[in-house]
Amino acid sequence: MISALAKGAQYSEMKISEQWLREWVSPKLDTDQLAERLTLAGLEVSALEPAGPDLTGVVVGEVCSVEPHPRATGLKICRVGVGRARLLTIVCGAPNVATGLRAPIALVGTTLPGGTTVSKADISGTESQGMLCSAAELGLAESSEGLMVLDLEAVPGQSLRETLRFDDTVFDIELTPNRGDCLSVAGIAREVAALTGARLHAPSMQAVSARTRRDIKIRLQAQKDCPHYVGRAIEDIDQGVPTPAWMVERLRRSGMRRVSAVVDVTNYVMLELGQPMHAFDLDKLTNSIRVRQAAANETLKVLDGVHGGAADTGHRRAVREVSVHRHPRAQLQDSVGRSGGGPDPASGARTRDQRRVEDQGRRLCRSRDRRAVL
Numbered sequence: 531m532i533s534a535l536a537k538g539a540q541y542s543e544m545k546i547s548e549q550w551l552r553e554w555v556s557p558k559l560d561t562d563q564l565a566e567r568l569t570l571a572g573l574e575v576s577a578l579e580p581a582g583p584d585l586t587g588v589v590v591g592e593v594c595s596v597e598p599h600p601r602a603t604g605l606k607i608c609r610v611g612v613g614r615a616r617l618l619t620i621v622c623g624a625p626n627v628a629t630g631l632r633a634p635i636a637l638v639g640t641t642l643p644g645g646t647t648v649s650k651a652d653i654s655g656t657e658s659q660g661m662l663c664s665a666a667e668l669g670l671a672e673s674s675e676g677l678m679v680l681d682l683e684a685v686p687g688q689s690l691r692e693t694l695r696f697d698d699t700v701f702d703i704e705l706t707p708n709r710g711d712c713l714s715v716a717g718i719a720r721e722v723a724a725l726t727g728a729r730l731h732a733p734s735m736q737a738v739s740a741r742t743r744r745d746i747k748i749r750l751q752a753q754k755d756c757p758h759y760v761g762r763a764i765e766d767i768d769q770g771v772p773t774p775a776w777m778v779e780r781l782r783r784s785g786m787r788r789v790s791a792v793v794d795v796t797n798y799v800m801l802e803l804g805q806p807m808h809a810f811d812l813d814k815l816t817n818s819i820r821v822r823q824a825a826a827n828e829t830l831k832v833l834d835g836v837h838g839g840a841a842d843t844g845h846r847r848a849v850r851e852v853s854v855h856r857h858p859r860a861q862l863q864d865s866v867g868r869s870g871g872g873p874d875p876a877s878g879a880r881t882r883d884q885r886r887v888e889d890q891g892r893r894l895c896r897s898r899d900r901r902a903v904l
Contacts, residue, residue, distance in 0.1 A: 541574075541704040541705060541706060542704070542705050542707070542713070543702065543703070543704060543705070543785075544702075544703045544704075544705055544712065544713055544718070545700055545701070545702055545703075545783065545784045545785045546700070546701045546703065546715060546718055546783075546784065547581065547698055547699075547700055547701075547780060547783045547784070548561060548564075548698055548699045548700070548701060549581075549695060549698045550715055550780055550783075550802075551701070551715055551718060551719060551722070553731070553733075554715060554716065554719035554730060554731055554732065554733075555719040555722045555723045555726075555728050555729070555730050555731065556728060557722060557726035557727075557728035558726075558728075559726065561578065561699050562578075564722070565578055565701060567722075567725055567726065568701070568703065568718075568721070568722070568725075571721065571725055572706070572709070573703050573704075573705065573709065573712060573718070573721060574703065574704045575701050575702065575703055575704075576702050576703070576704050577702040578699050578700070578701060578702070579699065579700040579702060580696070580698075580699065580700075581694075581695075581696045581697075581698035581699065581700055581779075581783055582669075582670065582691070582694065582696040583643040583668070583669040583670075584643070585634075585643075585668060585689075585690050585691050585696070586640070586689075586691075587636060587637050587639060587640030587641070587648075588634050588635070588636050588637075588640060588642075588663065588668065588689070588690040588691075589612055589613075589634070589635060589637065589686075589687055589688060589689055589690060590612075590632055590633075590634065590635070590680060590684045590685060590686050590687060590688050590689075590690060590693055591610040591611065591612050591618075591620075591632065591633055591634065591635030591660075591662060591686060592610065592611040592612075592630075592631075592632050592686040593608050593609075593610055593627060593628065593629055593630065593631045593632075593633065593662075594608075594609045594610065594611050594617060594629065595608065595609040595629055596608050596627055596628060596629050599621060599653075599654060599656065601654040601655055601656075602621075602653065602654040604623055605621055605622070605623045605653065605654070606621070606622055606623070606627055607619065607620075607621055607656055608620045608621070608622050608627060608662065610635055610660070610662065611686045611687075612635060612637070612686055612687045613685070613686045613687020613688070614687060616687070618635070618659040618660050619656065619657060619658065619659050620635065620658055620659060620660050620661065620662055621651075621653040621654075621656055621658040622662045622677075624662065624664070624676045624677045625675070625676050626675075626676035626677055626679070627662065627676075627677055630682075631677065631679065632679070632680040632681070632682060632684045632686070633662050633663065633677040633678055633679060633680055634662070634663040634668060634677075634678050634680065634690050635660050635661065635662050635663065636648045636660055636661045636663055636667075637660050638650055638659060638660055640661075642663070642667055642668065642669075643668065643669030644667070644669070646667075648660060648661045662677050663677065663678060664676060664677055664678055665678040668690075670782060671782070671787060671788075672787070678775075679772050679775070680693065680775050681774055681775045681776070684775070693775075694775065694776075694779050695779075698783070700783050703718070711804070713804055714800070714801060714802060714803055714804030714805075715801060715802045715803075716732070716802060716803050716804055717804050719732075740762065740763070741764075741765075742763050742764070742765045744763050744765065744812070745763060746761060746763055746812070746815060746818065746819060747817070747818035747819070748760075748761055748818065748819045748821065749818050749819070749820045749821065750821050751820055751821060751822035751823075752821055752822045752823050755823065756821050759819075759821050761819065763812060765812070767791075767792060769790060769791065769792065771791050772791065773788050773790070773791045773794040773795075777794060777795075777798055778794070780798065780801075781794060781797060781798060781801070784801050786801075792809045793809060795809075796808060796809050
């Protein structure tokens, strides 16, 4: 999503989960009353949306065994536990299906968000008694490359709605440009605490000491525009580890999709604390990180592979500005990570969600209120 502010309009958008907000502050107001209080204070709640679609009939399944289908290349016959020692036979072609995996399963008779009703089906001589599902098939993502992976703590047979805590409401808040301090859960929580007198419960965070001697020099060449820039080198990251389902859900409810564990963590921190972050691949950095303004007629290859220059407009210019930290009064913190041989989490096709991250980071940088980045 390209923010309204990037187009020169009056408002920018902040989506926030009520459950997440109430972990920080929980006044004695119901959902509608809280939305009204925020709106009267100038933080207009333009919409209240359910956290997820109706997924009645979708439960947690545990894949107990996987065998190749004897009469259908590329398909597998899975035995899937759904609680109470009940095993279902499911024919599945997902590339990531494996023994021990916990994934959503739509039981026979379930109607999915796209209108498909699951029924028993004979697939090359094997009866399939349900459907293992991807996030896209459940209406929880625009596209998926495999089954939706649930945390190992998910209880087989439990409704997916209960597992993912869909008893939640998403607040869609329209913010004026002077309220960059509210572009985070922490910022909205501070506002709610001030409006209602409810106690603010900020999470306790323990300092983590550096565990590597490898260091990257940071050269501030635009100290007036960016007086403070902090980095931390983290080595031996296993990029094969999936992002926890609870974090993926919070990102989704905030309008972002899963990218990779490293990118998802930086996005999560930005959403919760209002601190713009970026993860670099340590193996691909040369010499140092330079924080500076763009030179005259300089071009920059952005994530979609296009070369943007100083005369560009729209999202190309926006990406260039964020990348060289042109905006003043910004305190930025980056994590410099070294993977265990996996791909650069920042590489690949540039998505609508990445543009949303960049737009939100740029708005935080523009804010005159330092609370937006503390």
